[in-house]
Amino acid sequence: MSITVYVSDRLARRTKKSVKITVEGTTLRDVLEALDRKHPGFKNDIYSPSKEDFRAHITVGINGVARRHLSLDVPLADGDQISFVAALKGG
């Protein structure tokens, strides 16, 4: 199943400035693994294996809906759109 991933500018440093990437997968875990194969280090940038959760500054969106504390086993459908946005806060 084809999944379209959008990454914010800050995360695109790892993806060689690509902000739209297409990968194959049926779960969020598949998507992360596929992204990490294409751009080594990407999974670690956004996901903490020790906390088993996305890193605090990462917001994950599935088909435009922001989600928190997502399981990597979330099933995905063909054509789903995933976004990873890194927030930077000042002050």
Add this chain to the structure above:
Amino acid sequence: MLAWWEALGSKEQAGVIAALFGGIFGLVGGVLSPLLKSWFEERISDRRLRHERELLRQQKVIDAQSLMLDELANIFWTWRYLAMRVAYYGCYVREDEYKAAAVAYKSEIWGVLSKLRFSTSRMRRLFSETSFEQLRAFYLEVISIDDQINAAMQEVDPITRQNLFNEINSMIFDKVTAEIDQLLFGFAHDANLVSVLTKG
């Protein structure tokens, strides 16, 4: 003795009794009464002095608690902005700002940590054991964040370093900032230094 007494007439007995009572009243009124009065006054004066001393002592404790809360707030926010600055600029590619923030962090963090730990010890004698435990737990959290900042500083891959700082930035901005506010309010509440308006 009995014979002498019996030998006296009833009028004379009455006179002796009256004289005895007169003597007793005289003794009570003239000697014992001033003594008792003086004793009571001394006790009241002692009690008032002890009360005033206790009030003075309590006022000193309240002043010390209030001063400590201000100092603690200053330490918390000094640390928070020191860490936030390095984490914020660590997310950017602009190396100059990051380097300046990292130098400031490295040179100042030991001073801030020692002040925080000193305050933790002082917390135990001025506030409750619960407040002391809360501050000690927060101190350990600050140490943990310091470890994370140092790990991010030592990261050689610039992208990984920026992402690590991004995570620290987000954690300090949201979670830690709220914790600081909550801790300070909790300590003030513990010492009864919260305005009645906020207790409602």
